[in-house]
Amino acid sequence: MTDNKQWYQKQLRILQTVLREPDVVDYDAGSVVDYMEQIHANCIIINGGGIVDFFRHNLVTANPNPFMTKEDLLKDLVEAAHAKGIKVVVRVDFRGVDKKIYELRPHWFAVNEIGEPKIRDNPLHSAIFQPCYQSTYRNEHAYRFIDVLFEKYDIDGIWENSYSQSGICYCKSCSDRFRKETGHELPRGGQFTDSLYDEYREWKAACVMEHLRDCRAVVKKYGEEKAYAAEIFGLYHDRFKTDGHDLYAIKDHFDFLVTPLFTANHEPMNGPSTLIKFLKSLSPDKVPVMLFGHLGTNNDLRYISSAKQETRLWMWEAISAGGSFWNCVFNGQHPGATYDRRNALLSADIYDYMERYEDLLTEQQTVAEVNVLYSRATNAAFGNPNRSKDAYLTHLMGLEQVLNDQHIQYRLLTDDKLNLETLNAAKVLILANAACLSDQEVEIIRSYVRGGGKLIATNLTSFSTPEGTNRHDFALSDVFGCSFTGSVKDNSQYGYQFVKEAHALTKGFEDTQLLASWSDQYLVKTNTDTAQALLTYVPQIFPQPPERSWLRSYETDYPTMILNSFGEGQSIFFPYGVDRNVWLHGHNDFSELLKNAVDYMLEEQYVIRSNAPLSVHFSLNKSGAAEGGYVLHIVNTTAAPRRPVLQTIPVTDIEVEILLPAQQVNEFRILQGDSGIELVRVEPACEGQIKLFVRIPRIEEYTGIYIDAL
Structure with missing residues (x-):
C-alpha cells in the first residue's frame, strides 16, 4: 500500500x-x-x-x-x-x-x-x-x-x-x-x-x-x-x-x-x-x-x-x-x-x-474502545512543564495510567477532530479536566450523549471558555446532572469521600464508608431527578488532637461522583481531579474509582482481557497491510520500582482474550517473541464478533503478533 x-x-x-x-x-x-x-x-x-x-x-x-x-x-x-x-x-x-x-x-x-x-x-x-x-x-x-x-x-x-x-x-x-x-x-x-x-x-x-x-x-x-x-x-x-x-x-x-x-x-x-x-x-x-x-x-x-x-x-x-x-x-x-x-x-x-515487517507495521490505527480528548486550549491555559504545578497533562497521565493498567484500548483524540463521527467510533468519551471548551465543542459533546453516547468527565471540564475565562457554571451541567454552588473546598489534606450506597461504581468499597480525597473539591449539587449521587464530599478531618479528630456527620449534600442519564446516553462526573490524583497522589482509591467508571460504561466488554500484570501494556492496531489485518503489540515494563528502568523482569504464563469484528482467523503469525506463543482456540462472540484465546509462555521486553481475521 x-x-x-x-x-x-x-x-x-x-x-x-x-x-x-x-x-x-x-x-x-x-x-x-x-x-x-x-x-x-x-x-x-x-x-x-x-x-x-x-x-x-x-x-x-x-x-x-x-x-x-x-x-x-x-x-x-x-x-x-x-x-x-x-x-x-x-x-x-x-x-x-x-x-x-x-x-x-x-x-x-x-x-x-x-x-x-x-x-x-x-x-x-x-x-x-x-x-x-x-x-x-x-x-x-x-x-x-x-x-x-x-x-x-x-x-x-x-x-x-x-x-x-x-x-x-x-x-x-x-x-x-x-x-x-x-x-x-x-x-x-x-x-x-x-x-x-x-x-x-x-x-x-x-x-x-x-x-x-x-x-x-x-x-x-x-x-x-x-x-x-x-x-x-x-x-x-x-x-x-x-x-x-x-x-x-x-x-x-x-x-x-x-x-x-x-x-x-x-x-x-x-x-x-x-x-x-x-x-x-x-x-x-x-x-x-x-x-x-x-x-x-x-x-x-x-x-x-x-x-x-x-x-x-x-x-x-x-x-x-x-x-x-x-x-x-x-x-x-x-x-x-x-x-x-x-x-x-x-x-x-x-x-x-x-x-x-514494514508492510504490516504501515499505517497502523488504534482499535479504540475509548476516546480520550486532548484539549489544546486547556493545555495552553493550565499546562505547566513543572508537573507539580500542571493542571492539565497530569490529569491525562493519571487517566492513561488507569487505562493502560486495565489493558483498555484508547485513542487520543485531538480537539480539531472532535465531531459526532469520531465520537461515535468508540464506546466511551473521556474528558480529563477538559476545562476550556468552546460552545461548539460543548454542543457536539451534548449531542453525542443525548444520542446514546457515554461520557466520563473530571474536575473543571467545560467550566471555562477556550480563552480560559470561567463560566458561571459547567457548560455541560445538564449532561452532568449537577450545578456548581460557587464554593470550592481545599481537600489537599485530610480529605475524604463518603460512600452513600452500594453500586457497580463503588465496587470494591463494600467494606468501607470512607474513601480518599485530595486537591480542590468543587462543591456541586444535583439538578435533575435522573442524577445519582453515589459519593459525597466529607469536610476535612483534622488529625490533631486525635481525641477531636471526628465529625458529627460524615454525610453532606455535595456529590463527588454523579451518574446521570441524559437523553439516550449516560455520564459520570467527578467534580475534582480524580485522574490527576492517580498520577500525583497515588492512593488506589482514585484509580479504582476511574476503573469502575470505565468498567460501567463499557459494560465490562473489552477488546483485550489478560491475566498479565498492570506493567504489561497492550496495543491492538489495525494494520494497513490488509483489510482484516491487526497487529497486537505487548510491551513489558515490569521492573524495579524506580526510574530509569535498568532491567526488565520477564513475565510468564500470559493468557490473552482478543475480541475482533470478524468471522474467522485466516492467519496468526508471531513477529517477535517466544516461539511457543499459540492461538489456543477461537470462539464466536456476539454481534458478528469472534474471541481469540492466546497463550504466551514468556514475555521479555516486547512481543508482536500479526492477525488476519475477516
Whole structure:
C-alpha cells in the first residue's frame, strides 16, 4: 500500500548526527554509511550550516567550519548514502550568527526592549547574535542558502532546526509591521506568557506560518520527492506561550511530523505511545516520528549513553502506536565512533524488526474502545512543564495510567477532530479536566450523549471558555446532572469521600464508608431527578488532637461522583481531579474509582482481557497491510520500582482474550517473541464478533503478533 508514496510518507528509521566543528576532521562517509546499514537506518540528517557552515559557499554570511580543509563531506556522504539507498537530509540552523557576521548586517538581527542585540551566551565559545524572525537573514537569505544546497548537492530534503524564536523582538521592522497590521504598539513589561501578549502571540504565529509556507515552497521547487520538516514541540513540551506557535498551526507545512521525547525527563513509560497517538490524530496521513537519543539523554547530558533497557522500552512503546524514529546524537561522526559507544547498536535489532515487517507495521490505527480528548486550549491555559504545578497533562497521565493498567484500548483524540463521527467510533468519551471548551465543542459533546453516547468527565471540564475565562457554571451541567454552588473546598489534606450506597461504581468499597480525597473539591449539587449521587464530599478531618479528630456527620449534600442519564446516553462526573490524583497522589482509591467508571460504561466488554500484570501494556492496531489485518503489540515494563528502568523482569504464563469484528482467523503469525506463543482456540462472540484465546509462555521486553481475521 506504500508503493505510490514518497519516501518520507513511509516508515522512517532516522539517524541524526549533529556534528561539532572538529568532527569534520578525517570525516569518513563510508564508515558512516556502513554504520547506517549495520543498524538498518534508512535516512541520515547531517549538518549543512547557518551558525557554522559545513560546506563552502559565497553568500555574505559564509562562516566555514574552521576545521574544514579541502574535503566536501556533503558530497561524499550523499554519494555513499545514495549508493546504499539511504536518504540524506541536510540540517540548517538560522537561529544566530557570530559577531563578525552580525556586524555586516546589524539591521537583520533582533533587539530587546531597550534596543540591545539579543544574544545567546556560550561560556566556552563566543556568543551568537539572534536574528529577527522577520528579517532577511531568517527569510530571503535562508531561502537562498537552501537554494545553494540543492544546487550543489543531490540532497533529499531540508531539516530546519530552531525555526522559531521565543519571546518578542523590538526591532524597527517588527515595530513597524505590528503597528501597521494591528494598529497597536508592541507590548512591553510583565511576562511574555501574560494576557498582555495574547494579540502579539497570534500575530507572531502568523509570521511563523508565512515563513514556513515560503520555506516549504523553496524546497518543493526542486521536486515533490524533496522533504521539508522541522522540530515541533508539542503535547509534553507545548511552547505556544513562549514561541507563539504549536503543532496545530504548523503541521500542514511539514512532510512528516517529528517531536522530541527523551527518556531523561522521566515522562510516563507509555509516553512515546501517547505522543505517537497525538501526532496521528493531528495528521493521520503523515508519518509520526519520535525524536529521542540513545546517546545524549537530553541537553544536560549529550555525551553519555542513556539507560539501555529504558531506551529500548521507550522505542517499543512508540512502535506499539505505529511510530517511526529519529535517533539524535550530538558528538562524533556516528555512534560507533565517539566517546561513549555503549549504546551504539542499541537500536539495530529494533530497526531491523521495523524493516522486516514494514508492510504490516504501515499505517497502523488504534482499535479504540475509548476516546480520550486532548484539549489544546486547556493545555495552553493550565499546562505547566513543572508537573507539580500542571493542571492539565497530569490529569491525562493519571487517566492513561488507569487505562493502560486495565489493558483498555484508547485513542487520543485531538480537539480539531472532535465531531459526532469520531465520537461515535468508540464506546466511551473521556474528558480529563477538559476545562476550556468552546460552545461548539460543548454542543457536539451534548449531542453525542443525548444520542446514546457515554461520557466520563473530571474536575473543571467545560467550566471555562477556550480563552480560559470561567463560566458561571459547567457548560455541560445538564449532561452532568449537577450545578456548581460557587464554593470550592481545599481537600489537599485530610480529605475524604463518603460512600452513600452500594453500586457497580463503588465496587470494591463494600467494606468501607470512607474513601480518599485530595486537591480542590468543587462543591456541586444535583439538578435533575435522573442524577445519582453515589459519593459525597466529607469536610476535612483534622488529625490533631486525635481525641477531636471526628465529625458529627460524615454525610453532606455535595456529590463527588454523579451518574446521570441524559437523553439516550449516560455520564459520570467527578467534580475534582480524580485522574490527576492517580498520577500525583497515588492512593488506589482514585484509580479504582476511574476503573469502575470505565468498567460501567463499557459494560465490562473489552477488546483485550489478560491475566498479565498492570506493567504489561497492550496495543491492538489495525494494520494497513490488509483489510482484516491487526497487529497486537505487548510491551513489558515490569521492573524495579524506580526510574530509569535498568532491567526488565520477564513475565510468564500470559493468557490473552482478543475480541475482533470478524468471522474467522485466516492467519496468526508471531513477529517477535517466544516461539511457543499459540492461538489456543477461537470462539464466536456476539454481534458478528469472534474471541481469540492466546497463550504466551514468556514475555521479555516486547512481543508482536500479526492477525488476519475477516
